[in-house]
Amino acid sequence: MSPARQLSPSALVAASDARLVALTRAGDERAFATIVDRYRGPLARHCRRFLAAAPADDALQQTFINAHGALTDPGATLPLALKPWLYRIARNAALNIARDPQLAFGPVPDDFLGHESEPEDAFARREWFDGVVDAIGALPDSQRQVIVRHAFNGDSHERIAADLGMTAGAIRQLAYRARGTLRAAA
Structure with a gap:
C-alpha cells in the first residue's frame, strides 16, 4: 500500500495544497476530491461573477476537468500555488463560456x-x-x-x-x- 493510500480522510482535509497536488500527481483521486471539496464554493462564487448560475456551474465543472487533466499529466508543470492557479482556470473557463454565441442574452x-x-x-x-x-x-x-x-x-x-x-x-x-x-x- 502506498503512503498516499495510508492517509485518512481527516488527514487529507488537513493537508496543505502542495501536499494534495503531490498526492493527486501520484494518482490519489481522494486527494483531488479533497481539492474539489476545498475550492468548490469559492470557485463557484468566482464563476458567478462572470455568468448566470447555470453557465457558472458549467464553468466550475470545466475548471475541475482542466485542473485534473493538468495535475495528472506527467509532462505538465505543477502550479506554484494551487489557489490562484485554480482561480485563473475558473476565470478562463467562465470567459470562454461567456463568449459562446449560443448563450447570447435574449431580450429583457x-x-x-x-x-x-x-x-x-x-x-x-x-x-x-x-x-x-x-x-x-x-x-x-x-x-x-x-x-x-x-x-x-x-x-x-x-x-x-x-x-x-x-x-x-x-x-x-x-x-x-x-x-x-x-x-x-x-
Whole structure:
C-alpha cells in the first residue's frame, strides 16, 4: 500500500495544497476530491461573477476537468500555488463560456423595468436600459469585468485586483476608462 493510500480522510482535509497536488500527481483521486471539496464554493462564487448560475456551474465543472487533466499529466508543470492557479482556470473557463454565441442574452422581459403609467416612459426606459447593456457588452473584457464586479456585485477594487493579479491602481484605471466609455455611449 502506498503512503498516499495510508492517509485518512481527516488527514487529507488537513493537508496543505502542495501536499494534495503531490498526492493527486501520484494518482490519489481522494486527494483531488479533497481539492474539489476545498475550492468548490469559492470557485463557484468566482464563476458567478462572470455568468448566470447555470453557465457558472458549467464553468466550475470545466475548471475541475482542466485542473485534473493538468495535475495528472506527467509532462505538465505543477502550479506554484494551487489557489490562484485554480482561480485563473475558473476565470478562463467562465470567459470562454461567456463568449459562446449560443448563450447570447435574449431580450429583457417587458415587465422587468416595472409598470409605467405612460407607454412612452416605459419605451424610453427600455431603450435606455438596452443601450446600457449594449455599451457594457461592447467594453473590452478587462474593463467590463471590473465595472460589472464593482458596480453590480459591489466588489472592492482591492478584491478585484487580488483576484486578477493586478494592482488596485490598475483596477481603478480600468474602471475609470470603462465609466468614460459608458458615459460617451449614453
